[in-house]
Amino acid sequence: MTYPDTFEGFAVFNPSPETWSTVKKYEFTPKPFEDHDVDIKIQTCSICGSDVHSATNGWNKTNAYYPLVPGHEIIGKVVRLGPKVTDFKLGDRVGVGAQAQACLKCKICKSNNEIYCPHLVHTFGGVYQNQDGTETHSQGGYSNYARINDYFVFHIPEELSNEEAAPMLCAGITTFSPLVRNIPKELPEGQSKPRVGIVGLGGLGMMGIQWAHALGCETFVFSRTSRKKADAIKLGADQFIATAEDPDWVKKVEFDLDLVVCTANSAEGFDLNTYLRSLKIGGKWVNVGLPETPFTVSPRSFMANACFMGASHLGSHVEMIRMFKLAVEKGVRAWVEKIPISSDGVKEGLERCRYNKCRYRVALTDFDKAFA
Amino acid sequence: MTYPDTFEGFAVFNPSPETWSTVKKYEFTPKPFEDHDVDIKIQTCSICGSDVHSATNGWNKTNAYYPLVPGHEIIGKVVRLGPKVTDFKLGDRVGVGAQAQACLKCKICKSNNEIYCPHLVHTFGGVYQNQDGTETHSQGGYSNYARINDYFVFHIPEELSNEEAAPMLCAGITTFSPLVRNIPKELPEGQSKPRVGIVGLGGLGMMGIQWAHALGCETFVFSRTSRKKADAIKLGADQFIATAEDPDWVKKVEFDLDLVVCTANSAEGFDLNTYLRSLKIGGKWVNVGLPETPFTVSPRSFMANACFMGASHLGSHVEMIRMFKLAVEKGVRAWVEKIPISSDGVKEGLERCRYNKCRYRVALTDFDKAFA
Incomplete structure (x- = not known):
């Protein structure tokens, strides 16, 4: 047949x-x-x-x-x-x-x-x-x-x-949905743009960086080495941080980010506790990668800045339509x-x-x- | 001296x-x-x-x-x-x-x-x-x-x-702060009150239930057994759920709560993955107890409802003043x-x-x- x-x-x-x-x-x-x-x-x-x-x-x-x-x-x-x-x-x-x-x-x-x-x-x-x-x-x-x-x-x-x-x-909707759902609608005085981090530059990060930039965010890209820095900048990154190349990297962004979308695909060797320090008080960390092993976290890890960790799965019909519209408008x-x-x-x-x-x-x- | x-x-x-x-x-x-x-x-x-x-x-x-x-x-x-x-x-x-x-x-x-x-x-x-x-x-x-x-x-x-x-x-400010910071300001059509869960009725829960009620929330109290039910109701609970007495307890609240403040003091035997299912899409779980051992969680646990887990530490000067004012106004x-x-x-x-x-x-x- x-x-x-x-x-x-x-x-x-x-x-x-x-x-x-x-x-x-x-x-x-x-x-x-x-x-x-x-x-x-x-x-x-x-x-x-x-x-x-x-x-x-x-x-x-x-x-x-x-x-x-x-x-x-x-x-x-x-x-x-x-x-x-x-x-x-x-x-x-x-x-x-x-x-x-x-x-x-x-x-x-x-x-x-x-x-x-x-x-x-x-x-x-x-x-x-x-x-x-x-x-x-x-x-x-x-x-x-x-x-x-x-x-x-x-x-x-x-x-x-x-x-x-x-x-x-x-990859597109998976990174777009947590951004549009979680980018803060109000910013404190003196901050002109939401500050958003994208962790990892692979298939998801490639889309996430572009969306964050297209949505008007100051976009911070985190990758282990500088190897992908030029690409990140081309995709729209305002700041690029190579975490394996600077043991004190977190000091550059401590208490600074409103939202991080993490595309990391593996929990092994991933220093979540340090990453969480990059968030503002009450900031949000959203996992969109799906590591095959769990993270071990203590409530204490979240207590230094009252931050939140969550996850997101794909995105909705309404968001898909909005995403394609933005892609056309902003050249994503x-x-x-x-x-x-x-x-x-x-x-x-x-x-x-x-x-x-x-x-x-x-x-x-x-x-x-x-x-x- | x-x-x-x-x-x-x-x-x-x-x-x-x-x-x-x-x-x-x-x-x-x-x-x-x-x-x-x-x-x-x-x-x-x-x-x-x-x-x-x-x-x-x-x-x-x-x-x-x-x-x-x-x-x-x-x-x-x-x-x-x-x-x-x-x-x-x-x-x-x-x-x-x-x-x-x-x-x-x-x-x-x-x-x-x-x-x-x-x-x-x-x-x-x-x-x-x-x-x-x-x-x-x-x-x-x-x-x-x-x-x-x-x-x-x-x-x-x-x-x-x-x-x-x-x-x-x-105990008061520790439960008050995460409530006032995280109770949603807008509710979907058809929902008249924020739906807030308080997990555990000890020193923290005793205060948290009263604040949630005083702040106008529909208040859900979770405890292992029914032993403290009468107290919970007296403190302002609208619903009381004894998790050890009903293996299907989560079905009563699945996808239902805007916010949960968890006062549990121990991670041992605490079924966080089931609890998280009580949250609405994008709902928040805030730990205010500080267990001595960490939780093991997979990003997948958060993916079923795009929920968030975080923690909170005490509260601010401004919140302390607001809290005492509310206590007087509402008889807490x-x-x-x-x-x-x-x-x-x-x-x-x-x-x-x-x-x-x-x-x-x-x-x-x-x-x-x-x-x-």
Whole structure:
């Protein structure tokens, strides 16, 4: 069978340390087509750190399943519309991020927080509870097609190329949402701009720095070494701090920042207690990376400045629309390296992502050729 | 020598498990009297959990010193005024909390956050850097006299008795400050009151419940068992949840609370991950207890509802004044049990505090007799 009965994607079959990045073509049956569904013929999908964590089962999910097709930074063309879809027409260029479904009825959803809906389904690695009573594993965007509820499908502004836009759908919104939710609305006398830190310059940091700058913040970038300093400045950093190169780095920013968005992907060797000292009284630290091991923190670490630590997951429909508007207005673009999709291309992309060997995202392209 | 050259107090000499609550009278030299100092003849001092942690050196402070006179919920009469003190006159009834000094010049102090000043000196257990270049260990309120910078001395409203007011100076302000700083100013449509949780009903919780109620919040009290339910309701609780009596307790409040102030004094067996689920999207958890061991938390624990965890330390001068005003307006009173001060009285008070055997604070009284 072929589309629309089955889709085809590049799947991880075994998350073991030897085979996690080895993908093979895999035919799968998508969820039943429902009234609000949109089918998308995929043109581009960029590679997110979550793809790696899922390919290795690094989060030790007990309900992980394989074969698993990763990918949730998806751009393509609308090829089929459910009868209740009103916002799209055939041929529209659209994007899909990491969320594919929510109940859209609960108090969480009704408050524009559908990303925190207890019934959310992720674009891959999740389980759809279909209207016909069946269940379907969700599979991601290293595929020829995606079938997604229209609330989680977004128009892509014509000013952005596929590759410039794709990473915004996860890395972009993941850093945009905690900024717009937590940048203080009022500033003390004498402070003209919010002071925001971005920790780490990878796929998330690359987007976060640009958003913080575009949102009018004085932007502080923290990285271990100076290696990425020129890039950080180009992305919009006002200050760059190489934490491994100056044991007293925190003195430059002590009690100074309103908000820090931390994209660090590992808790190991991460000196959270020192970092927290960079926050103003009552300042906020938001984790958007998802380390595989926990932090150990004492309430005392927060007591020196009454600071807060939290986390954030993706962002809402309303925020996604606002984000793309800002990208157009302020010239924000994802920085990507392109790799044509294939078994080898996916392997290379996943490994570059895992070992921080790209500036700063890999976008899989040429889907037409791979799924001819 | 005697006052004003030396003061006398009941001191812990050895923080060992056998001797931590054994106190003996101890004569000590106070800091030199400076222009902004106020000398207070102490009438009442209530016993705070910090007194116990300090008596046992439970926080493993490397700079702890003994003999140590605890006590930082102090009420007494002004008996001596530095030449630059303008707010007080001899004979005024005043109170002192856990902070005795700050630089009052840095940006932290200038923003009404002097409690987070890097140069803060606690009322006991700290070190004064005197203007004459010497250093003095600070000693607390289980004493005949206290010598305190006037910014950290407060008028006590005549409506409050010594014992009703004393615990407000630490337990009171410790719970008041995080409430007034973090209760949301705007509520979503359909919600008429902020929803605030207080975890634990001891000395801190006894004050926190009253403040939350007085500040117009719907107040949720969490305790292990129903034993203290009647008291919680009397203190102003709208809802009481006995977490050990209902394994599904969190379902009653899931995604529901704007703010939780946690007074728990121990991290052991404390199911922080479940508690965090009680918070609304973006809600805040503030620790005011200081467990002796750290929590282990994953950023993932915060990701289900984008919540935040932080901590808070005491409160500011401005907040202290606001707190006493509210106490008068709304009839807030500390619930205390009185014990006349003596070696035996202090021992009993410290042990009742450590083992949760009081409702809900012990106030040491009859200083006149002990220091005749």
